[in-house]
Amino acid sequence: MQQSEKKEPKDIFEFLQVSFQRGALSTSKECGENLYKNRWSTKAVFQCLSSVAQQFVVRMVVAGVGNERIFTSDQLNSWLKVPQSSIAKELKQYKLIDQRKSKQTRMIVLDTHFCEQLRALLSQGESLLPFEKKTEKPSETLERVSKATWHTILQYLLDDYMGITDDETNVTQSDFKEIDLGVKNLFYEAGLLTFNCTECNGSIPPAEVVQSTGVLIGLKRCPYCNSRFRDEKKRVDSYGSTDMPRKMTGKAYNFVLKPTPSQSWTVILAILEQVGDDCSKTIALLEFFFSLGYCHSGDQYSSTKLNAHQMVCMQKLHSLGFLFWYERDQGFYPCNLIIDMVFGASKRKDLNAKQSGRLQVIVETNFKVYAYTTSILDKLLLNQFLLTEDSMPNMTIGKIRREEVVRAFGKGITPDQIISYLEEHLHSHTLSKIPINVHDQLVMWWQDEHPLEAKQVTKIDQFDNEEQFQTWKSFAEEEGLLVDCDDRGDEKDRQTGKSKSKLIVFAHAESAMRQFSKELKEKQTAGHSSANPMDVG
Numbered sequence: 001m002q003q004s005e006k007k008e009p010k011d012i013f014e015f016l017q018v019s020f021q022r023g024a025l026s027t028s029k030e031c032g033e034n035l036y037k038n039r040w041s042t043k044a045v046f047q048c049l050s051s052v053a054q055q056f057v058v059r060m061v062v063a064g065v066g067n068e069r070i071f072t073s074d075q076l077n078s079w080l081k082v083p084q085s086s087i088a089k090e091l092k093q094y095k096l097i098d099q100r101k102s103k104q105t106r107m108i109v110l111d112t113h114f115c116e117q118l119r120a121l122l123s124q125g126e127s128l129l130p131f132e133k134k135t136e137k138p139s140e141t142l143e144r145v146s147k148a149t150w151h152t153i154l155q156y157l158l159d160d161y162m163g164i165t166d167d168e169t170n171v172t173q174s175d176f177k178e179i180d181l182g183v184k185n186l187f188y189e190a191g192l193l194t195f196n197c198t199e200c201n202g203s204i205p206p207a208e209v210v211q212s213t214g215v216l217i218g219l220k221r222c223p224y225c226n227s228r229f230r231d232e233k234k235r236v237d238s239y240g241s242t243d244m245p246r247k248m249t250g251k252a253y254n255f256v257l258k259p260t261p262s263q264s265w266t267v268i269l270a271i272l273e274q275v276g277d278d279c280s281k282t283i284a285l286l287e288f289f290f291s292l293g294y295c296h297s298g299d300q301y302s303s304t305k306l307n308a309h310q311m312v313c314m315q316k317l318h319s320l321g322f323l324f325w326y327e328r329d330q331g332f333y334p335c336n337l338i339i340d341m342v343f344g345a346s347k348r349k350d351l352n353a354k355q356s357g358r359l360q361v362i363v364e365t366n367f368k369v370y371a372y373t374t375s376i377l378d379k380l381l382l383n384q385f386l387l388t389e390d391s392m393p394n395m396t397i398g399k400i401r402r403e404e405v406v407r408a409f410g411k412g413i414t415p416d417q418i419i420s421y422l423e424e425h426l427h428s429h430t431l432s433k434i435p436i437n438v439h440d441q442l443v444m445w446w447q448d449e450h451p452l453e454a455k456q457v458t459k460i461d462q463f464d465n466e467e468q469f470q471t472w473k474s475f476a477e478e479e480g481l482l483v484d485c486d487d488r489g490d491e492k493d494r495q496t497g498k499s500k501s502k503l504i505v506f507a508h509a510e511s512a513m514r515q516f517s518k519e520l521k522e523k524q525t526a527g528h529s530s531a532n533p534m535d536v537g
Contacts, residue, residue, distance in 0.1 A: 007477045011265055012289060012342055013048045015272065017093045018478060024277050025095075034113045035283050040130045040291040042117035044342060045094050053090045060110045061118050069110035070100075076108060130291035131301035134331050139298030142324065146335035149321025151377070152178060154256055157192060158380035160248050163240075170241035171198050180319035181207055181232055182216060184246075190270035192252040195244050200225035206244065207232075219244070248384075250412025256381060257421065261344025264322065264337050271316060275309075284309040292323075293342030295334040303332050360427040365435040367400040372427070384408050385418050400438065402445055409449050415442040456507035457483050463499040466490050472503060475516050481509035 009015035016035075019025040025035065035041045046054065059079055060069050088108070091097045096114055100107040156176040163172040185207040187193045195206045202224035207216050218232030229235075229243050236242045255266055268289060275281040288310045295301060303325065306314065314332060318325045322338035325331075359378045362370040371382055374394050382388070385408040386398040408418065419442060422434050433439070463469040466489060476482035488500040505513065 007480065008266075008269060012268070012286070013045070015269065016045070016286070019282065020093065020095045025279060025282060034111075035286060036111055036114040036117060038287040038290070039117045039121060039128070040294055041287050042114055043121055044290040044293060045096075045114075046118060046121075047343070049094075050090060053087050056087050057091070057096065057110070057118070058122070061115050061122070069112075069115050071108050073106050073108065129301075130294050131303075131305070134300040134302055134329075137298055137300065137333060139296075142298060142333055142335055145324075146321045146337055150260075150337060152176065153183060153320065154377055155380065157187065157248055157252055158256060158377065158384070160193075160246055161383070162245050162247075165239060165241055170239070171245050172240040173236065173242045173245050175236035175240070175242075177233070181218060182316055183319050185216060186267060186270050186274075186316065186320075187252075189274065190251075190266060191249060192255055192266075194247050194249060196247070197222040197225060197227060197229075198243050198245065199227040204244070206246075248411055250414060250417065253381075253384065253411070253413045253417055256377070259344075260337065261340045264341040264344070267320060268338075268341055271313060281309045285313055288313060289338075290342060292334050292338050295339055297334065297336050297339060300329070300331045300333050303330050359425045361422055361425045362427050362430055363400075363422055363434045363438055365437055367438055367441075369396075369398045369400060369422075371396045371398070371425075381421070384411070384413060400442075405442060405445050406449060409446060415446045418442055455483065457504050458507050458510055458513075460503040460505065460513065461498070461501070462496070463501055465499055466501065469499055469501040469503070471520075472513075472516075476503060476505050476509070476513070479509070479512060481505045481512060 009018055016025070036045075046057065049057065056076075056079065060071065060076075063069075063071075088097065096111050098109045098111070100109055156179050159174045159176075161173070164170070165172055184193070185205065188195060188206055193206075195204050196202065197204055200222060202222060204219060204222060204224075206219060208219050209216055218235070219229055221228055227243075230237070235244060255263060258266070272282060272285055275285065284307055288306070303311070303314065314323065314325050317323045317338060318332075320337070321335065323332050323334045325333075358375055359371060359373040361372075364370075369382070369386055371378070372395050373379065379388075379391070379396055382396060382398065385400065385405050386396075387401050387404050388396060388398045390397040405418070409415075419434060419439055423432065426432065426434070460472065463472070469487070473482070473485055473487075482503065482505055484504040486500075486502040486504075491500045492498060493500055
């Protein structure tokens with residue numbers, strides 16, 4: 001049975017929320033570290049809060065006395081006209097507040113470290129920098145090199161066409177010697193690339209870790225057929241043949257179409273996931289990323305105060321073109337690719353923002369496509385599902401055929417992705433939709449390759465209200481258990497008074513949902529419990 005893909009956090013703040021919720025991060029002494037001991041992590045989290053929550057927190061910082069900021073619920077309710085529960089929910093997502101019981105009164109406590117760092121930020125203003133500043137360089141030069149490096153990486157991702165040698169014995173593929181092995185492995189772990197053994201066609205990772213040293217090296221032998229691979233630097237020989245061909249995935253297709261800050265976040269998420277559930281490493285990386293969000297392109301910063309985990313991460317960012325690190329100078333230059341990752345969408349216009357004039361497409365009813373573009377990346381994107389018949393410096397002429405489209409389906413690209421990409425870039429002098437016969441044919445080719453499949457599912461209903469439904473829906477999405485849902489909002493059944501909303505989850509999800517039900521019950525305060533849809537009589 002095929003499971004739905006696990007929903008990924010859309011940005012670093014949602015990752016933080018999910019990590020706190022799942023217990024992967026902790027602000028307690030159990031972890032040995034506290035994210036809010038770092039001033040720039042504190043500042044970033046404070047900035048991402050709603051304006052009302054920010055006012056609420058600042059008042060808690062200013063109004064409190066002593067080391068701890070402790071308030072009664074009545075005190076907090078008197079401050080704002082907004083319902084306290086909505087603000088409390090937002091603050092709890094980041095573990096900024098905790099609740100204590102004192103006799104008959106419920107006390108709210110603000111995180112001590114967060115309070116200390118925020119007080120320092122409020123008193124010192126914008127004068128501080130995350131790292132010691134050393135020198136400056138023209139930011140235009142650095143950004144040009146950074147953008148060129150990232151452009152080459154995207155080209156490597158898209159240019160996955162595999163040919164056959166003249167004697168039909170070997171697979172050929174474009175070689176990109178400038179792409180670091182760490183980048184290849186990172187893209188593999190992010191689900192953007194797959195690699196295969198040419199002998200047995202088994203899916204394999206491009207690298208392995210030497211246990212004694214922890215160094216990443218190219219995979220030596222196939223784990224399935226035990227055939228030996230060439231050295232990583234000689235992966236493609238002088239004839240263009242490769243023993244480990246790569247193939248982009250459907251996720252990679254979406255990845256390339258995203259704004260640059262979102263692309264950066266996808267890669268950063270893969271770096272964070274490499275450390276697993278190691279709380280101290282995760283906090284070290286989060287502190288580093290948040291701090292980079294407050295740096296300036298063109299400035300050199302000292303790397304002397306970075307810890308071992310952050311130094312390893314910096315080498316990876318250097319390979320990606322996100323920053324430039326010079327070990328001899330003990331300094332690094334952050335670039336906009338990493339600076340914009342934290343607040344990119346709101347802070348600055350994206351460097352590769354949707355360029356409406358860059359690509360313009362005309363799709364005819366005879367499946368002919370005329371694409372006006374000078375971008376190599378655009379041409380590589382089109383080649384994923386298009387047979388190129390002619391190519392000129394500023395225009396590509398091609399045809400949508402079953403062979404190329406089915407090949408794209410094999411990579412995980414869907415007809416919806418192809419259709420939305422074409423319609424997003426339609427020429428201004430054409431209709432806003434591609435011809436209906438082309439649209440329908442793409443869908444039918446998909447249906448031919450993916451016949452209907454029966455799946456065992458479980459229906460969950462009888463929710464008390466919309467809030468309870470959304471809580472369960474979020475959990476099912478995060479765990480990759482959700483098949484479908486029927487969200488009726490506040491609409492209720494007249495007979496039972498229960499919400500009409502329903503969840504459809506995989507049948508094997510029942511044990512996980514029951515465990516979640518048990519956790520919810522434990523969190524409910526006495527006298528305020530509500531019926532649970534997973535309760536069994």
